Amino acid sequence: MRQSRKIDHINFALANVDKQAAGFADVKLLHCSLPELNWHDIDTSCQFLSKKLSAPILINAMTGGHPAVTEINRSLAKAARQAGIAIALGSQRAALEDISVANTFKVVREENPDGVVIANLSAGCSLAEAQRAVEMVQADAIQLHVNVPQELAMPEGDREFKGILANVAEIANQLPVPVIIKEVGFGMSRETVSQIYQTGVRIVDISGSGGTNFIAIEEGRHNDCVTDYAGDISDWGIPTVISIIEAMETDLPLVVVASGGVRSSHDIAKSLALGARVAGISRPLLQTLMDKGEEQLNQHVRQLIIGLRKIMLMCGAANVAELANVPAIITGQTSQWLRVRGIDINKYAQK
Numbered sequence: 001m002r003q004s005r006k007i008d009h010i011n012f013a014l015a016n017v018d019k020q021a022a023g024f025a026d027v028k029l030l031h032c033s034l035p036e037l038n039w040h041d042i043d044t045s046c047q048f049l050s051k052k053l054s055a056p057i058l059i060n061a062m063t064g065g066h067p068a069v070t071e072i073n074r075s076l077a078k079a080a081r082q083a084g085i086a087i088a089l090g091s092q093r094a095a096l097e098d099i100s101v102a103n104t105f106k107v108v109r110e111e112n113p114d115g116v117v118i119a120n121l122s123a124g125c126s127l128a129e130a131q132r133a134v135e136m137v138q139a140d141a142i143q144l145h146v147n148v149p150q151e152l153a154m155p156e157g158d159r160e161f162k163g164i165l166a167n168v169a170e171i172a173n174q175l176p177v178p179v180i181i182k183e184v185g186f187g188m189s190r191e192t193v194s195q196i197y198q199t200g201v202r203i204v205d206i207s208g209s210g211g212t213n214f215i216a217i218e219e220g221r222h223n224d225c226v227t228d229y230a231g232d233i234s235d236w237g238i239p240t241v242i243s244i245i246e247a248m249e250t251d252l253p254l255v256v257v258a259s260g261g262v263r264s265s266h267d268i269a270k271s272l273a274l275g276a277r278v279a280g281i282s283r284p285l286l287q288t289l290m291d292k293g294e295e296q297l298n299q300h301v302r303q304l305i306i307g308l309r310k311i312m313l314m315c316g317a318a319n320v321a322e323l324a325n326v327p328a329i330i331t332g333q334t335s336q337w338l339r340v341r342g343i344d345i346n347k348y349a350q351k
C-alpha cells in the first residue's frame with residue numbers, strides 16, 4: 001500500500017499543474033544599472049549544513065521506497081552532485097518497514113558521497129526511527145515533514161496530530177544532525193515558525209502553496225471518494241512568498257528554506273532577497289527527468305544556476321550575502337495579506 005502510493009504520487013504529481021500563485025509575481029527585485037561587477041565576479045556559492053554548495057538550491061524531498069524509483073533517485077543524486085547542490089530524500093518510512101527497499105534511498109548517498117543529503121520522515125516518527133533514517137544515508141540533516149491537509153485528504157491518512165511539538169523537541173535535542181521542519185506545500189505562519197523554534201529546531205522549510213498541491217493529488221488518487229460539503233479547499237495554504245516573510249518576521253535566528261512553486265532562477269533570487277538561505281525545487285526537476293532524461297535534468301539545474309548569476313549581476317550582488325540585501329518590492333495580493341497581518345513591507349523595499 002505504502003509502496004504503491006509512491007508511484008501514485010509521482011504519476012499524479014506529474015499530472016498536477018501549478019494552479020495557485022506562490023506570490024513570486026508580486027515581488028520585484030531592484031534593478032541596478034551600474035553593478036561595477038564582471039560576470040566572473042559573481043559567486044553563487046553558499047554554506048548549508050556545514051558544507052559548501054555551488055548555489056543555494058535544494059532538490060527537495062520526493063521519492064524512494066519502491067524498486068521502480070531507484071533510478072529516479074540515482075539520476076536526481078547525480079544531478080545534485082554534478083551541480084554541487086543539496087538533495088533531500090522522499091519519506092523513508094517504507095524502508096523502515098521493509099529493509100529490502102532501503103537501497104532505493106541509499107543510492108542517493110552512493111552517487112553523492114560528499115554532498116549535502118537530507119533524510120526525510122514524518123514529524124510523528126520516533127527518535128529511533130529518525131536515527132535509523134539518518135544512518136541509512138549518512139544524512140547531513142533530517143527533514144521532518146508536517147502535512148496535515150495531505151493526511152486529511154487521504155482516507156488512509158493520519159488523524160492524530162497531538163504531541164507533535166514535544167516529539168520534535170525530543171528528536172531535535174537528541175539527534176546528532178540538525179532537524180529541519182518541513183511543510184509539503186501548505187506554507188507556514190509566523191505563529192507556526194515560532195512554535196517550531198521553541199522545540200530547539202533552527203531550520204524550517206516553509207514549503208508554501210503555489211506549486212505542487214497535495215490536496216489535489218490525493219483527491220485525484222481517491223476520485224471515488226465523495227467530496228464533502230466543506231467547499232473547495234484546493235487553494236488551502238499560505239503562499240510561498242508570504243510564508244518566507246512570515247518566517248522572517250519572527251525575527252528568530254532561523255535558517256529558512258523556501259520551497260513550493262519555486263520555478264526559476266528569478267524565483268530563487270527573490271526568495272533569497274526576502275531572507276531565505278536556500279530554495280528547494282521538487283516537481284519541475286522530476287518532470288524534466290521523466291520527460292526528457294538525465295542529461296536534460298543536468299542542463300535544467302545548470303540553467304537555474306546560470307540564470308541566478310545573471311540576476312545577481314543585474315541586482316549588483318556579487319554573492320549571496322549581497323543578494324540578501326537587494327531591495328525587494330512587494331505588491332499585489334501578497335502586500336495586501338502582509339498589511340492585514342500587520343507586517344511592514346517597506347523594510348523589504350528600503351534596505
Ligand code: FNR
Nearest residue numbers: 013061062090091145184207211212260261282283
Ligand atoms: C513530494 N513532497 C514530499 N515532501 C516530503 O517532505 N516528503 C515526501 O515524501 C514527499 N514526497 C513528494 C513526492 C512528489 C512526487 C512530489 C512532487 C513532492 C513535497 C515536496 O518536497 C515539496 O514540498 C512540494 O512538492 C512543493 O514543491 P514543488 O513541487 O512545488 O517544487
